Amino acid sequence: MADVLSQNEIDALLQALSTGEVDVHEIEEENKEKKIKKYDFRRPDKFAKDQLRTLQVIHENFSRLLNTYLSGYLRSLVQIDVFTVEQLTYYEFSNSISNPAVLGIVDFSPLPGQIIIDITPDIAYTLIDRILGGNGKPIEEARSFTEIEITLLKKLIKQMIRLLKEPWENVLDIDPKLEKIETNSQFAQIISPNETIALITLNIKIGEVEGMINVCIPHLVIESILPQLSTKFWFTNVKKEISEEDQQIVKNRLEKSYIPIRAVIGSTHITVSDFIDLQIGDVIQLDTLVNSDVKIYVNQQLKYYGKPGIKKKKVAVKISSIERKGDE
Known part of the structure; x- marks a missing residue:
């Protein structure tokens, strides 16, 4: 913020202008000079704000679908919300990943390339515990995942990926498929470290355990559809009706639920x-x-x-x- 002149400074400036010590034209020429804006070429902004807002809307719908699915599948209270949507370099995202990690490498067909779904370890352990009939309490000490646990997580992530189709249908009909799961970020280098990504962070709470699910979408993957990532495209289609198949799935899960x-x-x-x-x-x-x-x-x-x-x-x-x- 510019400095505020005192009354004495204002009087001195007026006196200088009246005596000719200060030229008004020189001041105007200085103001007309081009202002320099700092720009970091190592981290260029490739996503417009409107495109990031569209990604947020898409993943808010995804979080609602995921919330409904996990609540029924785990038979537990689940809360999922979009926490942040920001653009980073892949290097920054990769460095923030904990070890061990649960990184789902997803083929984002028909778009070229892959995206990553990162589940924080505390949430991953809670998901496994609930699937195996536990109460979902957090573990005291982090450990590596067993082959059985990886298999359970792979089945769960495959279903989570299927839920991505509906939120994206207003932009593009996608057919994502899980390629593999990595537990070490060093083996999940899907793009160059300096490439820009859109990172969507979902805050998830299962019972008393709270953590994050990160969706990493490289700019190179969705570059061809960036013009369509505008909020006006989001409201072009009417709300999708619930199919009889969806109703039957919900009914079957409710009928299998236990009540005291x-x-x-x-x-x-x-x-x-x-x-x-x-x-x-x-x-x-x-x-x-x-x-x-x-x-x-x-x-x-x-x-x-x-x-x-x-x-x-x-x-x-x-x-x-x-x-x-x-x-x-």
């Missing part, structure tokens, strides 16, 4: 002193009658009434009626 069900015989309240004095053989009187129905809850919602009994030498409950309240 509990049958409550009755309840009561006792004092703390009575609770402390409880002994084997003591009888606790509940608030239900002998012939009353058992209340059956799905999660925390009362859904059914039933009669207790025995089936195949195990305690069971037979549904006698349905609670319709709350179904509207």
Whole structure:
């Protein structure tokens, strides 16, 4: 910001102008001189702001699709948002990759070249843990991935790549395919280190574990379609309707989901002193009658009434009626 003149400096300047010590024409000529703007030839800007905004819109749609898929596949709360969209050199991106890493090398057909999907290790370990039936807790110490874990991640990344087709369809019909997975960034040199890339960073949270998914798109790969990466192309097509196949997939996954069900015989309240004095053989009187129905809850919602009994030498409950309240 330019310096602010004091009142004494303003008075001195006016006096110099009036006496002729300072020539107004000389000041105008100095202002007309060309201003020099710094430009780093080692890192030229190859993506316009509008093109970066279009990439952000595309990957915001991708993040929503991925969020829906992972929530059902992992049966866990998943949150995915676009964190940043920026242009860097491939050298800067490669240096920021942790070790070990999960780098999916993707053929971005019909465009020439490859892109990279980078999943941070903490998210990768959590994905594997959830797939194998764990609770998805973060690991304490990073380690290399086993062949079985790489195979599980490869299957998951293949499905993630399929989800890229729909967000890109307003620009180009793509057919991406996973070529391989690398765990070391030194073996993932898909372009020259000085080439410009667009780096889209997705912030992902699975339960209590938070991490990143990076999508690295080299400028050389999408150079031929850069004129189409404009926001006006994004709104040319109407919203895609959900196909019957998509509906069936969602239905099948919902039907295979497990939900907790509990049958409550009755309840009561006792004092703390009575609770402390409880002994084997003591009888606790509940608030239900002998012939009353058992209340059956799905999660925390009362859904059914039933009669207790025995089936195949195990305690069971037979549904006698349905609670319709709350179904509207």
